[in-house]
Every structure is written in structure tokens, then in C-alpha cells.
Amino acid sequence: MPFPSPSPVANEPPGPNSAHVSARVPVPGGRSTAGGPAGGRLRRRLGAALLVVVTALAAGCTGEEAAPRDNSAKISVFWWGGDRRAELTKQALEVYTKRYPHVTFKFTHQGNAGYFDRLSIEAAAGNAPDIFQIDDNYLTEYAQREILLDLTDYVRTDVLDLRKLPAGLAQSSQVTGRTVAAAAAENTPGLIYNKSLLDRLDIPEPTIGMSYQEYLAWAEQVSERSDGDVFGTMDPSADYKALWLWLRSQDKELYRGRQVGFTENDLTRWFELWAGARQRGAAPPASVTQPANSGDVTKQLVTSGQAATSFVWSNQLPELQKLTKDQLGVVSYPGDPAAHWARASLYWAAYRGTRHPDTVVHVIDFLVNDAVAGEILGTERGLSANLDVRRAVEASLTDESMKKSVDFETTMTEKFGSAPVPPPKGHATIKQLLIQVAEDVQFGRASPRAAAASFINQANAALTS
Incomplete structure (x- = not known):
């Protein structure tokens, strides 16, 4: 149990380290912080420090830690x-x-x-x-x-x-x-899937560690078995966290300092991956996908009955479950589960x-x-x-x-990779920019290559502004 911090001096201007300067005890034979003899002052400080220790231990006996004595x-x-x-x-x-x-x-x-x-x-x-x-x-x-x-x-x-x-x-x-x-x-990203639907279609549930190729083949099977009534997967091409985990599975990151951490070719391949899924019928057309691109839980396709899966946060499962009578489950995003981290x-x-x-x-x-x-x-x-x-x-x-x-988060704890540094200033802008250019591709207003080039230029400009 950590010892309590000393109470601050009333109206003392707070500095980032001021709370701990007063807590340090001089070494025997040293000098006081004021530069004078350490003798009696040292004994008084050691006595005060001992009192703090005793107080902390007494608090520990009750299971509570002494709070700083900050009046009212x-x-x-x-x-x-x-x-x-x-x-x-x-x-x-x-x-x-x-x-x-x-x-x-x-x-x-x-x-x-x-x-x-x-x-x-x-x-x-x-x-x-x-x-x-x-x-x-x-x-x-x-x-x-x-x-x-x-x-x-x-x-x-x-x-x-x-x-x-x-x-x-x-x-x-x-x-x-x-x-x-x-x-x-x-929390960590989670692929939420409709377990009841899969049971009705006699299709196995998705698993942790499926490759993207395996996952899209699975999604195509769902679309076919449902006679096109339900698409196998949501299209997450506008979702920054799906892109980030896909990049991490290739030892890349969303950011590198105050620049994006990937190339135009990388983003082109990402957009092409999902354009192919739409063409194969594994993922829905843009008009179906667009309402879910914002991340709004109430508009996710796994609960509206339009897709068997949604790419969301794992802790959103209970909220999504309230929106459907079907039973839902959760696994990691496709690709190496070590791309996930404890976020x-x-x-x-x-x-x-x-x-x-x-x-x-x-x-x-x-x-x-x-x-x-x-x-x-x-x-x-x-x-x-x-x-x-x-x-x-x-x-x-x-x-x-x-x-x-x-249970999912507990399972993933042993699989998590190292955490990236927190996103740089401008992250919120980058998330919205990705939605914008991804929708251009989804609706056919731009090719994957053109959209990727536009994103890279605008994103790097926003991050350095």
C-alpha cells in the first residue's frame, strides 16, 4: 500500500512536483533544503516522516489509506x-x-x-x-x-x-x-456477431485469429446461405480502429510521430480489400453501410439485421444486446490478435x-x-x-x-501486443477524414488510389498544423 502524500500548504501554488519535494527526507549528515545545519531539523523531519509511516500503516489495517489533510x-x-x-x-x-x-x-x-x-x-x-x-x-x-x-x-x-x-x-x-x-x-476492439443467426444458418461462429481472407470467405458464405437477406460482414473501411489493427498486424502503426505511419499503397490496399468484399456480396453496398460509419451503437448492422457482424468496441456488447432478441457474441478483429492492445x-x-x-x-x-x-x-x-x-x-x-x-477481455489479455503511444494532436480530425474518403470509395465517387492519396496529403497537413 502506498504511503499518503503530505498535505499541501494552504494556498501554495501547485507545481507538478511540489507535492513530493516536501516528502523527501534528507540523508543523515546532509544539509537541510535551506542550506543550514541538518542536526535538530533532521531529527524533527525524521520524526515527522515516521509519523506519516505509522499513520499510513494504521490506515492500512482498516483497508483504507489516509487522505491528505487538506482542510475542507x-x-x-x-x-x-x-x-x-x-x-x-x-x-x-x-x-x-x-x-x-x-x-x-x-x-x-x-x-x-x-x-x-x-x-x-x-x-x-x-x-x-x-x-x-x-x-x-x-x-x-x-x-x-x-x-x-x-x-x-x-x-x-x-x-x-x-x-x-x-x-x-x-x-x-x-x-x-x-x-x-x-x-x-x-477496452479493446471487438467483432460482435449474431450467434442466433449463425445457428439458424448452420454456420460456425468466427474465431480469434482468423485471417482477413478466411474471414471474408466466411462472410460470403453467410450472405449466400441467407439468400442475400443478411450480409456476412459490416464494411469497416471508414473505421480508424479497424484500419489501425490491420496495419498493426503488418507491423505498422496508424501514426509515426506527427505523421501517419503508413503509405498511400497501404491505404489503397485497405480500400481495395473492402471494395472486393462489396463486389463479392460479403459486405453491403454504401447506402446500407453509411449510417453505421459514425460508430453510433444504435445504427450498427449486427442489430438492425442487415449484417452478421459489426466492428465496434468489445465493451459495447451489452448495449448492442439490448437492441436485438438474437444472442450476440464477440471475438477479436480478423488478423493477428496481438495487433490488439489493452486500451x-x-x-x-x-x-x-x-x-x-x-x-x-x-x-x-x-x-x-x-x-x-x-x-x-x-x-x-x-x-x-x-x-x-x-x-x-x-x-x-x-x-x-x-x-x-x-470473458473476451480476459482471454485477450494474454494475447495483447504492446500499446502504441497515445495518438497525436489532430487525431479526432483524422478519424473524420477517414470516414469522408472511405465513403467516397464506397459510393464510387473516388477510386481507392485517389482516395488514399487525398487522405495522406490532408492527414499529414492536419497533423503538422
């Missing part, structure tokens, strides 16, 4: 999501306040649309929330803009304990070698200008590592980042589709 701290917390997420997040943080009554919270949440616009405006005005939710679309950008509190020293001293997270998940919180956030939950579905980050850095980090550690908080939050944001908490949550699950999602 009111911490603002901001996230996006629906009412269910809001309810669970508030419940978890109310547990924190019951344990540490001197810490209360101001809750603010909204839908995804406009969330980062609002956060950016508040940060520019020096009034950002103490703790906020962020994802990999903006993690690098906000780190580079120095909006995020540097958590590196907190992690180094285990005040923010990331040791129970998969290595790739902890690594994904780093930008240029600094830890700038903590994973709130984990942070969302992160908790802290504002660099917070007046309560130690308390804020303690709260984030609670949200990530506390078993009670984990059981309350469940799988709403994805699977618990902490593996011990995840096992506890898994044991309490009753929803069958949720169990399938957790």
Missing part, C-alpha cells in the same frame, strides 16, 4: 456520459466523502457533444475542473498545452498506484515519457492549476484502485483498469452479455 477541500469533477454514468460516478465519490468528510465534490456532467469545447474554454480561462474525464482523442493535445497535472512523481512514489494495471494500460497514460492521466477503464477507454486527469494537487491525486487513485468504487462503477466506462478490482467486479456480474464482454 471541495473538488470539482467533470465528465461526459449519460444519466447512468452520472449516477454511478456520484455514488462512488460519495463513498470517498464518507471516508474523508473534509473532502466534498462539485459534480458536472454533460453529453459528449461540446464537452471538449467547454473544457478548453474553461482551461484557457484558468478555471478548469480539478478532475476531469478525457480520452485518447485529446490526451496528447491537452498534455502539450500544459493543461494536465504531471503525475509522474506521484506514480514513481506509488501515491498514484498503477502497479495493478496491465503494463500497456499504464503506459498508455504517458505522453513524451510523463504520466499525465490514469486509465479509468479498459484505456477513458482516463481521469487532473488540472495543472488545481489548488489541491495531493487530494486530487488521492481521489483519482481511489477511483482507479478502490474495490468499493470499482463495484459501484462496474463496467459503465469499460472493464476496471485495476486487475484485482476487475476480478471482484466480474464475480458480481449477473448480466450474461456483460459476462461475455469480460
